[in-house]
Amino acid sequence: MIVLPEGGEYAAERAIASSGLPFTVHSTRDQGFTAAYSGGIAPTTILTRADRIQFTQNDALPTSFGSVSLTSADRAGYSILGVHSAPPLPALMDAWRTDLKTIAESAASEIPDIIAGDFNATLRHGPLARIQGYKDASLACSARGVGTWPLSLPDSLAAPIDHVLVRSDTKIQRCASSQIGHGDHRAVIVTIAR
Template structure:
């Protein structure tokens, strides 16, 4: 139980199967309760058989103690989730001075129309989209522009064909951006940075935003997708890339880092982010998961993140949104203001 409740103290956060188990604390809690129920039912059933047949009744002390330990372990998992926060219904309408950052692994199945509708619904200024093709992102940007929200799409391809790369939608009112991979972990899945060029947007300031909104422009947006620790072969890359992403956030003043990190706050690199912060943790929503989307949020793994340099940004809201399309991830949205 200690290995599940505090794997970091035992040096297990980067080892299988603890890597996978601590990512799904809510599901583990349910499994422990069910195991306790099955154990107690088995003991009660054997006692009834013994009573009818005259066989020796089984001892109850050890099974009851084991069942109590299982239930206590489940309670411990629930306590960790509750401590990280389960309040992630969404920050509501954006304030005049807020930057709205959306992160959504689309699994390559969400249409451009669905993406455009989501961006409009959340009034997102930046949308980081792992497993999204450049073609889909450009079509979504066109739809948003036609709807009066001038938007530019940037994208990077993944190596191979197992998954689409990463795309970013940027509201033109933020200004111009260029792409770079310099200094970033080579995740092979399309991770890149959008760096402000300093030039003005093609449209007039504020174009495409609500009349009372002037979102602050981030200097750097790092769009991330790391490999999942799903096999022995992928573990070395995962152990290197997640801490590498955290280091980029620490070393880049004013950075906004978003995407699918395939890691939770228990895992190496995310347990201590200072001076960066996890938007979900700051707002009391880090106990809610994003993958898989067909599980309730409290049972899912919180592996999609928005990390920000807390020396420049203050997190004012965060939400884990309802499922969109047929993606296996839920979107997340964060509201930020400059200090």
């Protein structure tokens, strides 16, 4: 599974076309956006391998730049929420706070097994600090997590604002971060098992 906070359906399809792998593209539906979404930022998209696990797309709690909610159709029953919150800029502070509250409420609902994406916040910001039952998978990489933004700084100095939150009982087998393409964030790459 690949969560692309600013992927967009067209860019995701272009990116996987040359891979030769059978990916399914799951894009943000209308209910995954807040009313303030202008279309200026590509929406959240999740890529899944169609030859491994089939997923059903569900209605997602809205975030400023889109959310995607999936549930696997197999016995494991994984549920995934891909998110992208507004950045904490002066004109967007209310949207940022609302997005963080939405992410925390989703975690409190105990529905998603994985919440991943660009939170534009550390896990110490606002309601994220009170999330229970989850752990930040990037802490398997380093005791401080993975600094993901800006890419122009070494990860030891960058802010850890992109996250893969997994249920506390999930085993994290591997964790890494990497620059992928021309983005301004490092990707967080994790391998998990139940």
